[in-house]
Amino acid sequence: MNKFDNPRPEEWPEILKRPTQTLEDIKETVNQVFTEVKAKGNKAVSKYTELFDGISLDNIRVSKTEVNAAEEKISDELKQAIHLAKINIEKFHAAQKTEKIEVETSSGVNCWQEKRAIQKVGLYIPGGSAPLFSTILMLAVPANIAGCDEIVLCTPPDVKGNVHPAILYTAGLCGVTKIFKIGGIQAIAALTFGTENVPKVYKIFGPGNQFVTVAKQLATGHNVAIDMPAGPSELLVYADDSANAAFVASDLLSQAEHGVDSQVILVSNSKELIASVEAELENQLKVLPRKSIAEKAIAHSRLIFIDNQEDALKLINEYGPEHFIICAENEDFYTSGIQNAGSVFIGNYTPESAGDYASGTNHTLPTNGYAKQYSGVNLDSFMKSMTFQKIxxxxxxxxxxxxxxxxxxxxxxxxxxxxxxxxxxxxxx
CATH class of the missing domain: 1.20.5.1300 (Single alpha-helices involved in coiled-coils or other helix-helix interfaces)
Incomplete structure (x- = not known):
């Protein structure tokens, strides 16, 4: 990791740069796929599924038989874990419901606001090296609480034409109405335009690689909303001498293993802690199955020593991390002062993994500095506020x-x- 010692504010923009790639080649590919899917529907989807995923499918829709069979393919322990996470996510998102707001603004002028569900939503769930069935919980659970009529899920098939059983089991558990074996750009295009099989939706949710990210942004030009602009996953930890160095290192690695373009940052007022975390990173990396991915992410990540907590907070707000962990004696200073973060984790026993899976908060969060403007996914993400008036x-x-x-x-x-x-x-x- 790159080290910095009390960097000056004018150096921060360069230090805090994300490891993003040029998007010009990506845009050209995305435009081509969108154009073909709009014109040729299922035929184009099949073409690109074979090209990108290496499989030719006669039927892209997942059957009820496949969903039912998935239950037998995963362990009881995993089922119990998914159920526990679902309960907590339901509790947290159900608590976000708001009542009708009614005001008489002038005598005889009655105005009120009510919320309505977005009728048709599309969920994109990556299914590559890490099949993110947890993201189904984060998206389908609030969609159901909101009352969305149609919840359409797209996820890439494997080389045998199958979908990971945990994805199918969780989708069935969470009330997804239709599941399609479509990945990448062609999935976003199918949800944007609709095909002979795939319904056109009003809003698309879910993470993905840079091709999916650009595809979602392109979808907004075709009267389809998206959850938020997104990029590679990221984490910033602020820690002082009260922090457990092994815990801090494990949190940094938990994000680094997402992908080679993930970024993790440690900000600390303790050089001793930074050195201890560095040693822990080296030790913990040795046994990670996704070591090669995490190593590449760690290579463009940051260790930043700042001895002044006011400056540290300014730097953190300037970065606007997707995930922000606070392990410090003066945690109140950071919890009250943070303005730009997708989700905040406080204390030595609050790993970022808890938010990713089972604490109840949503893990679909703004990245790439968009925490300065956007909220993470929540119940309102699946609803519209409508105003009424009677005079x-x-x-x-x-x-x-x-x-x-x-x-x-x-x-x-x-x-x-x-x-x-x-x-x-x-x-x-």
Whole structure:
């Protein structure tokens, strides 16, 4: 990992750069796939599934028989773990429900806000080296609580044309309505345009590689919303001498193993702790099955010594991490002062893995600095806020003249007339 000793603020932008790649070649490929899927539907999906996933499929939809069979292929222990996580995620997201908000803004002018579910949502679940069945819990559970009518899931098949049984089991458990064996760009395109088999959706959720990320961004140009812009996974830990160096190293590695373009950062006011964490990283890396991936991620990650906690907090807010762990005696300073983070984990016994799986919070979070503008996925991500208003005769008398003056000042005379006609009619009563 690269080390920095009390870097000056003007050096921070360079130090905090994400390991992103150029997207020009990716955009060209994504555009090509989108164009073909829009024009040729299933035929194009099959073509790119064979090209990218190495499998030709007669039927891309997962059958109920396949979903039912998946239950027998995973252990009881894993089923119990998935159920526990589901219960906690349901509790946390159900608590986010809000009641109708109603206000009389002026006498006779009643305004209120209600929420409605997004009717059709698409979930993209990666299924490569790490089949992320946990992400189904994070997306399908709140979608069901929100009341979405159609929950469509796309995930890539393996070279035998199968989907990982844990993905199928979790999807069945969480009420996913349709499952398709489609991965990558072609999955996002199918959800965007719809095909003979795949329904067009109104909003797409879920993580993916850079091709999926660019595809989701392209989807927004075709009247489809997405959960958020996303990039490689990332973690920043602030730790002082009260932290357990082995725990800190394990947290850094838990994110580093996601992918070679993941980034992890340790900020500390203790050079001794930094040295201990460095030694732990070396020891723990030796036994990781995904060692080669984690090593590459660690190579472009950061160890930053800052002796001033005010400067440390400014640097953390400037970075805006997806995940932020605080292991410090003065934890309140950081919990109250953090402005830009996707999700915050506090204390030596709160690993980031807890949020990834079973504590109840959502792990679909803004990356690449987007925590400065975006929230992570939550219940409202699957809902729309709609406003209503009802104005009585007295109410239009109350606010009508103000509307007339404002409309006339903007030169919108039809707007003014819509009020003037009503006021004129009321004068005759």
């Amino acid at each position: 009585s005769e007295n109410g239009i008398r109350e606010i009508g003249p103000a509307i007339e003056f404002m409309a006339e000042a903007e030169g919108l005379h039809a707007h003014k007339n819509a009020v003037s006609l009503r006021l004129k009619e009321l004068k005759t009563k």
